[in-house]
Every structure is written in C-alpha cells, then in structure tokens.
Amino acid sequence: xxxxxxxxxxxxxxxxxxxxxxxxxxxxxxxxxxxxxxxxxxxxxxxxxxxxxxxxxxxxxxxxxxxxxxxxxxxxxxxxxxxxxxxxxxxxxxxxxxxxxxxxxxxxxxxxxxxxxxxxxxxxxxxxxxxxxxxxxxxxxxxxxxxxxxxxxxxxxxxxxxxxxxxxxxxxxxxxxxxxxxxxxxxxxxxxxxxxxxxxxxxxxxxxxxxxxxxxxxxxxxxxxxxxxxxxxxxxxxxxxxxxxxxxxxxxxxxxxxxxxxxxxxxxxxxxxxxxxxxxxxxxxxxxxxxxxxxxxxxxxxxxxxxxxxxxxxxxxxxxxxxxxxxxxxxxxxxxxxxxxxxxxxxxxxxxxxxxxxxxxxxxxxxxxxxxxxxxxxxxxxxxxxxxxxxxxxxxxx
Amino acid sequence: xxxxxxxxxxxxxxxxxxxxxxxxxxxxxxxxxxxxxxxxxxxxxxxxxxxxxxxxxxxxxxxxxxxxxxxxxxxxxxxxxxxxxxxxxxxxxxxxxxxxxxxxxxxxxxxxxxxxxxxxxxxxxxxxxxxxxxxxxxxxxxxxxxxxxxxxxxxxxxxxxxxxxxxxxxxxxxxxxxxxxxxxxxxxxxxxxxxxxxxxxxxxxxxxxxxxxxxxxxxxxxxxxxxxxxxxxxxxxxxxxxxxxxxxxxxxxxxxxxxxxxxxxxxxxxxxxxxxxxxxxxxxxxxxxxxxxxxxxxxxxxxxxxxxxxxxxxxxxxxxxxxxxxxxxxxxxxxxxxxxxxxxxxxxxxxxxxxxxxxxxxxxxxxxxxxxxxxxxxxxxxxxxxxxxxxxxxxxxxxxxxxxxxxxxxxxxxxxxxxxxxxxxxxxxxxxxxxxxxxxxxxxxxxxxxxxxxxxxxxxxxxxxx
Numbered sequence: 005x006x007x008x009x010x011x012x013x014x015x016x017x018x019x020x021x022x023x024x025x026x027x028x029x030x031x032x033x034x035x036x037x038x039x040x041x042x043x044x045x046x047x048x049x050x051x052x053x054x055x056x057x058x059x060x061x062x063x064x065x066x067x068x069x070x071x072x073x074x075x076x077x078x079x080x081x082x083x084x085x086x087x088x089x090x091x092x093x094x095x096x097x098x099x100x101x102x103x104x105x106x107x108x109x110x111x112x113x114x115x116x117x118x119x120x121x122x123x124x125x126x127x128x129x130x131x132x133x134x135x136x137x138x139x140x141x142x143x144x145x146x147x148x149x150x151x152x153x154x155x156x157x158x159x160x161x162x163x164x165x166x167x168x169x170x171x172x173x174x175x176x177x178x179x180x181x182x183x184x185x186x187x188x189x190x191x192x193x194x195x196x197x198x199x200x201x202x203x204x205x206x207x208x209x210x211x212x213x214x215x216x217x218x219x220x221x222x223x224x225x226x227x228x229x230x231x232x233x234x235x236x237x238x239x240x241x242x243x244x245x246x247x248x249x250x251x252x253x254x255x256x257x258x259x260x261x262x263x264x265x266x267x268x269x270x271x272x273x274x275x276x277x278x279x280x281x282x283x284x285x286x287x288x289x290x291x292x293x294x295x296x297x298x299x300x301x302x303x304x305x306x307x308x309x310x311x312x313x314x315x316x317x318x319x320x321x322x323x324x325x326x327x328x329x330x331x332x333x334x335x336x337x338x339x340x341x342x343x344x345x346x347x348x349x350x351x352x353x354x355x356x357x358x359x360x361x362x363x364x365x366x367x368x369x370x371x372x373x374x375x376x377x378x379x380x381x382x383x384x385x386x387x388x389x390x391x392x393x394x395x396x397x398x399x400x401x402x
Numbered sequence: 403x404x405x406x407x408x409x410x411x412x413x414x415x416x417x418x419x420x421x422x423x424x425x426x427x428x429x430x431x432x433x434x435x436x437x438x439x440x441x442x443x444x445x446x447x448x449x450x451x452x453x454x455x456x457x458x459x460x461x462x463x464x465x466x467x468x469x470x471x472x473x474x475x476x477x478x479x480x481x482x483x484x485x486x487x488x489x490x491x492x493x494x495x496x497x498x499x500x501x502x503x504x505x506x507x508x509x510x511x512x513x514x515x516x517x518x519x520x521x522x523x524x525x526x527x528x529x530x531x532x533x534x535x536x537x538x539x540x541x542x543x544x545x546x547x548x549x550x551x552x553x554x555x556x557x558x559x560x561x562x563x564x565x566x567x568x569x570x571x572x573x574x575x576x577x578x579x580x581x582x583x584x585x586x587x588x589x590x591x592x593x594x595x596x597x598x599x600x601x602x603x604x605x606x607x608x609x610x611x612x613x614x615x616x617x618x619x620x621x622x623x624x625x626x627x628x629x630x631x632x633x634x635x636x637x638x639x640x641x642x643x644x645x646x647x648x649x650x651x652x653x654x655x656x657x658x659x660x661x662x663x664x665x666x667x668x669x670x671x672x673x674x675x676x677x678x679x680x681x682x683x684x685x686x687x688x689x690x691x692x693x694x695x696x697x698x699x700x701x702x703x704x705x706x707x708x709x710x711x712x713x714x715x716x717x718x719x720x721x722x723x724x725x726x727x728x729x730x731x732x733x734x735x736x737x738x739x740x741x742x743x744x745x746x747x748x749x750x751x752x753x754x755x756x757x758x759x760x761x762x763x764x765x766x767x768x769x770x771x772x773x774x775x776x777x778x779x780x781x782x783x784x785x786x787x788x789x790x791x792x793x794x795x796x797x798x799x800x801x802x803x804x805x806x807x808x809x810x811x812x813x814x815x816x817x818x819x820x821x822x823x824x825x826x827x828x829x830x831x832x833x834x835x836x837x838x839x840x841x842x843x844x845x846x847x848x849x850x851x852x853x854x855x856x857x858x859x860x861x862x863x864x865x866x867x868x
Binding site: 125152203255258 | 732733734735737738740741743744745747748751752766767768769775777796797798799800801802803804805811813815817821822823824825838849850857858859
C-alpha cells in the first residue's frame with residue numbers, strides 16, 4: 005500500500021491551448037480541433053501517432069465519442085473523464101498512468117468546456133435524479149463563508165481581509181493583462197475590485213473567476229522517449245489526487261478556514277517529488293483561484309504560507325509576478341477564465357511555457373527559465389466546495 | 403370522556419399591513435394586518451407546523467389524520483400523506499383530505515369527535531383574492547390542529563358535549579378549482595341565508611347537550627364575512643363572543659373554525675362551557691366543557707404570542723409571492739422536478755427530517771448514512787429525529803445569485819444542540835437579520851415547485867420570542 009507516484013517516468017512533450025474567451029462563434033468541436041492540432045504540432049507528430057486519448061469535460065458531452073467524432077479518430081481508445089473542476093487535471097493523470105504502465109506509447113490528455121452556450125450565469129450542471137433535499141447554493145456562496153471565518157480565527161479585520169482578497173484579484177488581472185490567451189486582459193484597480201457588486205456574502209463580481217470557453221491539450225510519453233520529440237520536455241514529478249468524503253459539510257469540527265483535501269494532496273505531491281520547502285523550491289505555482297478567498301487559503305494549504313499568514317504574504321507581494329513565489333503568472337482562473345474541463349491543463353500549459361522559457365517576456369519568470377535556479381512548477385486544481393472537495397496537485401519540472 | 407386532547411394554531415411569520423394596498427392598487431385594503439404564508443409555505447406545510455405544535459409535549463399518537471383546506475397543493479393526489487410523513491405518524495393509520503371547503507374542515511372535526519380512536523384534525527388555508535379585493539384584504543393565512551380522542555389516549559382538555567348541524571344549498575361564494583379569485587354574491591344575501599341557520603343550530607346544539615345559553619361562558623363565531631359574524635354573534639342570547647383576530651390575522655377560511663376553537667380554549671378556565679359556531683354552507687355549533695386538565699395545558703406557542711411575533715411584508719413582495727406580480731429571477735436555471743422514486747426511498751429524511759447516529763461515536767449524519775465518516779462503521783447506525791432540535795448559526799452567507807422563488811437566499815451552517823451540523827437555508831427573516839450565534843429551529847417548507855411537483859423539505863428559522 006502506498007502512493008508512490010511516477011516521478012520522472014512520464015514527460016509532456018507537446019501542448020496546445022486555445023484562447024479562453026466567450027466563443028460565440030465556435031463550438032466544442034472547433035475548440036478541441038484547435039487545441040489538439042496545436043498539441044500535435046508542438047510535439048511534432050501526426051494525429052495518428054497518438055495511441056490513446058483522455059478527454060476531460062464536465063458538461064461538454066458524454067463518452068469518448070465527444071472527442072473521437074470531431075477529430076475523426078480512427079479506432080482509438082478515448083475515455084471521457086469528469087472530476088468537477090479538476091476534470092482537466094484528471095485527464096492528464098489518466099493519460100500519464102497509461103503511458104507509465106506501458107500500455108500505450110503516446111497519449112493525449114485534452115480538456116474542453118463550452119460554458120457560454122447555456123445562457124445562464126456561473127457554472128451549471130444538470131444533477132442526476134434526486135430527492136430535492138440537497139443544497140442549491142452557488143459556489144460563490146459556499147466559498148464566501150470562508151472569508152469571515154478565516155478573519156475571525158486569525159484576528160484579521162474585515163478591512164484587511166478585503167484588502168488581501170482584492171490584492172489576489174489585482175495580481176491575477178495584472179498577470180492576465182500580459183497573457184494574449186486570457187479572457188480578461190485588463191488590469192483592474194483595487195478600488196474597482198473592492199467596490200464591485202456583491203454576489204454572495206462579501207464576495208463581489210471581481211472576487212470571482214471568469215467563466216470562459218476554451219480547450220487545452222497535452223501529449224505525454226514515457227520519459228525515456230521524451231527527447232525524440234523535444235529537447236525540453238516537462239517531466240512529471242508528482243501527481244496527487246483526493247476525492248473528499250464530503251464529511252466537512254456536516255462535521256461540527258470543520259471551521260471553514262482551510263481545505264483539508266488540498267493540504268493532503270500537497271503533502272502527497274511533495275513526498276512524490278522530494279520537495280521539502282515548496283516556497284523556495286518551486287519556480288511558480290498555478291492554483292485554483294475560483295474566488296479570491298480560495299487562493300488566499302490555498303497558500304496555506306499548499307504550504308507556501310504559515311497558517312494565518314497568507315493574507316500578509318499576499319499583501320507583501322510574495323506571490324506577485326516579481327515576488328518570491330509567483331502564483332498564477334498566467335492570470336489564473338480569475339482573468340484567464342475557467343472552462344472547467346480545460347483549466348487543469350491550462351495551468352500545466354503555463355508551467356510548460358515558463359519552465360521552457362517560452363512565456364512572453366513581460367511575464368516570463370527568470371528563475372523558471374532553463375538555466376534558472378528553480379526547475380519545478382506546481383499546478384493545483386480543485387472542484388467542489390469547502391468541506392466537500394476534490395483536489396489535485398501536480399509537480400512538473402525539467 | 404371524549405374531546406380535545408391538545409390544540410394549537412400556527413400563524414405564518416409575515417404580516418401585510420392592509421393600508422399598503424389602496425395606494426398601490428387604487429382600491430381595497432383597510433385597517434390592521436393580515437397574516438401571509440411565506441413564498442415557501444402552502445396549506446400542507448402550515449398544516450405540518452400546526453400539527454407539530456399540537457403534538458409537542460403530548461405523548462399521544464394519532465392513528466387518523468384529517469386534513470382540510472380550500473387551497474390544496476395537489477388534486478387527485480392526497481395532501482394529508484405529506485403532513486402525515488412530516489409528523490412521523492405511524493404508517494398503519496388513515497391520512498386523508500377533506501373536501502376543499504370551509505364546511506369540510508369543521509366537518510372533519512365533527513367526524514373525529516363522534517368517531518373513535520385518536521385523530522389529528524388539521525386545517526390550513528392560504529386565502530387568495532385579486533389585488534384590491536375584499537377577500538385579499540380580509541383573508542389571513544393560518545393553520546390549526548386539534549388532537550381528538552378518548553381520555554384513555556391522553557388527558558382531555560375540552561370535553562365534547564354535543565353539537566347540531568344544518569345544511570342548505572345557496573350560492574353565497576364560489577371559486578373554480580385552481581383559480582385564486584373567490585367570487586361572492588351579496589353580503590346581505592350571505593347574512594340572511596346564513597344567520598337563521600346558525601340560530602337553528604345554536605338552539606338545537608344546546609338542546610342536544612342539555613344546556614341553556616346561560617351555561618355557556620364564551621362563544622366564537624366563524625363566518626365568511628365580518629358582517630355575518632357580527633350579526634350571528636348578536637343572536638347567541640347574550641353569550642360573550644371572543645375576538646376573531648380580524649384586525650391582526652384575518653379570516654383564515656378552512657382554518658378559521660379550529661383557529662377560533664383554539665382561541666376559545668386558550669382563554670377558557672376549567673369548568674367553563676364554550677361554543678364554536680361555524681357558518682359555512684349551513685351551520686354547525688359544537689359545545690365543549692373545559693376540564694381540569696386544561697388548567698395545566700398550554701399550546702407550545704399561543705395565538706397571542708404568534709400574533710405579537712410577526713414581521714412586516716411589503717405589498718409588492720406579497721403580490722410576487724402570490725404569483726400576482728412576476729419579478730425578474732436571477733439568471734440561473736430553474737430547478738427540474740425531483741425524482742418521486744428517490745423521494746419515496748428517502749421519505750424519513752425528506753419529510754421527517756430523520757438523520758442517523760453512530761451509537762459508537764455519537765456522530766450524527768444528515769442525511770442519514772450507512773457508513774460513518776471515518777469509514778470504520780457500516781450499518782450500525784440508529785435513526786435520530788432532528789426535526790425538533792434547535793441549533794446555532796456557525797457561519798452564514800447571502801447568495802444573491804442562486805435560484806430561489808424569492809431571492810436572495812440566506813444560508814447558514816447550523817450546529818445542532820446535542821450534535822450534528824447541516825448547512826441550511828434560513829427562512830422567515832430579512833437578510834440583514836442573519837448573524838453568527840443566532841438560534842435556529844427547523845420548519846417544514848416547500849423549496850420549489852417543478853412540473854407541478856412540490857419539493858418539500860426542511861429549512862431553518864430564527865427562534866423568536868414565543
């Protein structure tokens with residue numbers, strides 16, 4: 005028994021990522037064709053060279069045919085996976101294990117979501133038949149309960165909390181403004197963020213991630229084959245995933261100031277990768293900033309900040325683009341947008357760019373470049389709510 | 403001895419100030435307030451609340467449930483079964499709806515009093531009417547529940563002494579099923595049609611009980627119109643007629659007879675004889691003698707306490723809740739219908755609010771679970787009734803985006819006394835009232851209706867005075 009990981013046994017050798025936008029003129033098929041073709045080109049392979057596919061989409065379609073039909077794949081195994089907002093990461097996880105096992109030589113993980121075709125705000129899933137007793141709250145409302153609880157536990161006044169959360173949004177918009185693929189490419193002032201209309205609790209519009217259409221894809225091979233495709237492959241150092249048992253929702257001991265599933269995946273991932281001081285070892289982190297308060301708490305669950313200190317670190321610029329550990333240098337969910345099935349792979353795409361020195365100069369992290377003194381990136385992807393969450397952490401590196 | 407073992411009225415929290423009506427509509431309204439069922443209440447949920455109050459503190463198990471309302475949630479399907487399920491009454495019992503008229507509601511009481519076994523007679527009504535109508539203004543939403551039985555089943559607080567009924571056919575008022583507008587003929591016609599029937603029933607009831615009017619200390623008159631009630635009250639040989647709450651509650655339709663009987667009994671002293679006079683498509687007069695047991699009985703929440711505890715509701719919101727005014731909803735999908743199969747499987751949880759408890763660790767699961775949260779115990783749980791538990795708000799939020807028939811949604815994480823936590827929607831409060839540390843109790847409500855199926859479940863409400 006044990007979680008051993010597949011450190012340095014699998015490599016990403018090609019990636020593609022569409023612009024994340026409100027794609028009124030493009031369908032799901034268009035988006036997967038675009039990201040898949042970009043990934044084939046990136047790896048320098050033909051479509052038929054890929055032996056197996058994992059498609060992550062939360063609501064985009066059922067079964068692997070959702071991908072096989074638009075790409076017209078000829079007799080290929082295609083598996084559709086879903087794991088809430090960690091769906092894209094799950095696709096990569098499955099594809100990686102498949103090549104690590106030796107079952108396939110080349111696999112593609114591809115994620116896609118068309119969120120804007122439904123006509124409603126936010127993310128909406130059709131539930132299976134139910135008895136009508138479940139919660140019907142929005143994700144914003146569930147996460148909004150974290151901010152006052154965190155403030156009360158650590159003695160952080162409402163004003164300071166507001167300021168720290170606004171800094172998260174400000175930072176991610178700053179970064180997104182330097183990303184041609186991002187949904188929102190505009191810097192936003194702290195004043196605008198603070199004064200935005202409230203959606204749930206004290207969370208305003210600018211505390212919430214954008215909802216976009218988009219697709220991202222990765223091609224994975226066994227590590228020993230990686231250099232056939234690229235001189236700068238990205239090796240998988242760790243993959244950790246936990247589906248929480250939901251007990252936090254009804255456990256009187258849960259205090260809404262942390263996400264235990266995330267802390268557990270972080271511990272597992274660091275053990276797999278051999279990381280002992282993530283804040284100083286990682287070149288960057290792409291984390292699931294679905295709401296500003298979420299990113300704040302993640303800094304502690306991922307071990308970057310001490311408990312109760314993330315708000316101060318955030319305000320001191322530790323996680324800014326030029327900070328000690330840049331977090332969400334691509335703008336994060338906040339400004340890159342959140343096409344559910346694609347987001348986990350989009351995070352890896354930023355690691356792919358940064359660790360290969362291919363990010364645009366205005367957001368390239370010096371330490372992350374080949375030859376820089378930090379060679380690993382973390383991606384963190386969650387789904388669900390406080391108390392009832394799935395969590396994924398990957399460590400990718402040169 | 404047979405009679406009333408316990409009684410209680412339920413008044414919804416919201417109050418409409420009648421003076422708000424005329425400035426908005428240009429007509430109608432009047433003085434005082436009326437009670438208003440919340441957007442998440444209907445005749446079934448109010449019947450549950452009244453039933454809970456009547457059964458609380460009484461160790462009695464009705465084996466028959468009779469439910470009367472003029473405004474049922476369902477036709478064809480019985481409504482009383484939802485009430486029965488929410489009250490966790492035994493499966494081996496009879497639960498049925500009475501016809502959708504005021505007369506049926508008092509008729510249910512007569513049948514229970516003159517039958518045998520222990521009955522819960524519950525009536526509830528949502529009083530509708532077009533904006534600016536007399537019915538809208540004079541009506542009030544309420545429910546009342548009476549436990550009827552022999553003294554062997556429980557202490558009888560009001561002994562049934564006798565009754566008389568008169569029936570007649572005339573069109574005094576009418577409403578087509580499914581519509582909200584009750585039409586009336588002519589107040590004078592109502593008076594001359596009903597009052598003589600009431601006098602006949604009054605005299606015959608006294609005779610049946612072997613009493614004279616002098617033996618009666620107080621009466622309550624339930625009539626469709628204030629004019630008729632007043633006229634009838636003047637013909638009861640000088641017997642004191644108690645206030646009918648027209649100025650605060652309004653006329654509660656099918657719930658009015660039991661509401662007034664509850665009021666009579668709340669005010670009566672042991673030994674006193676009281677009369678319930680009901681005019682509706684005829685007349686029924688019922689006579690009771692308060693027993694010594696009444697001296698120690700008090701409903702879990704009195705009418706006076708509930709009258710005093712109401713909160714105001716703006717007229718625009720009243721119209722929206724009644725479906726008279728369509729308001730732009732949040733841009734979120736409306737919920738689909740629930741699964742009848744899953745609801746049936748989870749009846750104890752959905753209707754009875756029964757969770758499970760791990761006897762080993764004391765851990766409480768809501769909804770009930772077969773496996774404990776540590777994964778170590780399977781199928782060792784015992785049921786735990788949470789419907790009457792109170793709790794405290796640990797944290798809360800206001801969701802302005804979630805679908806609700808009346809946004810915003812106030813949502814709180816509640817820790818129950820004695821264990822157990824559940825995130826719950828709160829109701830009967832203004833968003834600004836929510837606060838950490840507030841005390842919360844459970845109330846049976848409808849969450850939404852889809853494809854005609856009412857999704858009943860429990861919400862939290864603040865524990866208010868009384």
